[in-house]
Amino acid sequence: LLDDLKKALAERALNAEMDHHLAGDEAGNSRNGYGRKTVITETGRIALEIPRDRQATFDPQLIAKYQR
Structure with a gap:
């Protein structure tokens, strides 16, 4: 239950x-599905769906690229 939350x-x-x-980006960029990333926590592994954009300029701050 905790992992789902x-x-x-x-x-x-x-x-x-x-x-x-x-919202702050130039025109022409929009969502383009999701990528998958596995994050290791104290309670186990969690498979997350990370959003992508068409121009590949999105760099998430919560879970950065190449971070597990």
């Missing part, structure tokens, strides 16, 4: 980061 919270925060990124 962690996953939901992290994915919501990542989607909010993407909304903020796209």
